[in-house]
Amino acid sequence: MDLTVVPTSPGLWASWLPFALPQAWPFAWWVAIxxxxxxxxxxGVAVFKKQPTSIxxxxxxxxxxxxxxxxxxxCDKGSQFWCEGFKAWCKRKGxxxxxxxxxxxxxxxxxxxxxxxxxxxCTRRITVSLRRADMRAELICHLDWYNEHRPHEYLDGRTPxxxxxxxxxxxxxxxxxPRPAWPAAARCAAxxxxxxxxxxxxxxxxxxxxxxxxxLPVIRLVAA
Numbered sequence: 001m002d003l004t005v006v007p008t009s010p011g012l013w014a015s016w017l018p019f020a021l022p023q024a025w026p027f028a029w030w031v032a033i034x035x036x037x038x039x040x041x042x043x044g045v046a047v048f049k050k051q052p053t054s055i056x057x058x059x060x061x062x063x064x065x066x067x068x069x070x071x072x073x074x075c076d077k078g079s080q081f082w083c084e085g086f087k088a089w090c091k092r093k094g095x096x097x098x099x100x101x102x103x104x105x106x107x108x109x110x111x112x113x114x115x116x117x118x119x120x121x122c123t124r125r126i127t128v129s130l131r132r133a134d135m136r137a138e139l140i141c142h143l144d145w146y147n148e149h150r151p152h153e154y155l156d157g158r159t160p161x162x163x164x165x166x167x168x169x170x171x172x173x174x175x176x177x178p179r180p181a182w183p184a185a186a187r188c189a190a191x192x193x194x195x196x197x198x199x200x201x202x203x204x205x206x207x208x209x210x211x212x213x214x215x216l217p218v219i220r221l222v223a224a
Contacts, residue, residue, distance in 0.1 A: 001034045001061075001075045002111045003052070006119070006135075008128045025049035026130050031139065032057060033118070034064060035111050037074065040152055041160035042114065042143040047136045054080040058089045065093075074098045076108055118142060125215040145210040149218050157191065176201045176221065 005012075006029045012021050021027040030048040035041070044064040048056065057080045061073075073090065075081045077099050090097045100108045122142040129135050147160045151171070155162075158169040175193050177184075180200030188195075202224035210216035 001032065001073060001081075002108055002115065003057075003078065003080070004031050004033065004115045004119075005029070006031050006123050006128060008130055023051070025132075029128070029132075029135055032060060033111065033115065034061075035114055036070075036160075036164060037110055039160050039164035040110070040114075040155060041147050041164040045136070045139045045143060047132050047139065049132070052080060054083050054085050057081070058086060061089075069093055069095055072096050072098055074100065074108055074111075076100045117146070121215060126213075141211050141213055142216065145213075145216040145218075149210065149216075176203060176223075178203055 005023050008026060008028060010021070010027055012023065012027055014020055024030075030051050032046040032048070032052065034043045034045070036043055044060070046052075046060045073095055075097065080086065081097070082099065087097060118139075122138065126138060129138070147164075149159060151157045151159055152163075156169070157171040161167070162169050169191075171191055172193060174196035175188060176197065177188075177195045177199040178201055182195075182199045184195050184199060203221045204224045206220045206222055208218040208220070210218055
């Protein structure tokens with residue numbers, strides 16, 4: 001879990017005084033993100049107008065994990081987490097906190113990589129709204145697309161939902177072969193799977209968009 005700042009349309013302008021703008025609404029949103037380390041599945045997101053307190057973070061965590069709590073929570077040593085209130089909350093819930101180094105890139109590398117993906121593939125491709133409900137809706141759209149449609153090299157080509165729910169990966173199904181002279185017994189690129197039907201099938205590339213968002217493509221191959 002981690003917190004990050006997402007500039008709104010006016011932006012933060014510059015990072016130095018006296019030209020810097022406050023890292024708070026209406027110039028930026030504070031976003032809390034929670035990732036399942038095993039499946040890389042984005043479990044939840046919260047949007048705040050200013051840097052949230054430890055109580056706000058704990059309240060959101062309590063709602064997120066109301067039915068099934070994690071064994072560990074990995075976070076940095078930000079003021080929301082490196083405090084007696086958060087440690088006592090974890091102990092009361094039976095959760096073991098693990099802390100990365102404060103201010104050090106890579107201390108919570110899995111989540112930092114997701115934050116980069118979120119910004120490159122979502123917030124920097126849209127007009128970030130000044131309305132919290134709209135901002136949260138956009139982030140949830142991205143999380144749904146990320147979990148269901150975005151394959152991961154770390155997961156051997158599976159999506160986070162496939163890994164989390166123990167579903168068969170789409171790339172493990174029999175493949176189609178458009179080259180008519182390709183021998184059926186020849187090995188394809190990894191993962192190695194048999195050809196479905198005969199070689200020389202005509203295909204059509206179909207590109208849809210998750211809930212109509214142009215920055216969230218869903219790509220399929222269908223028979224022509």
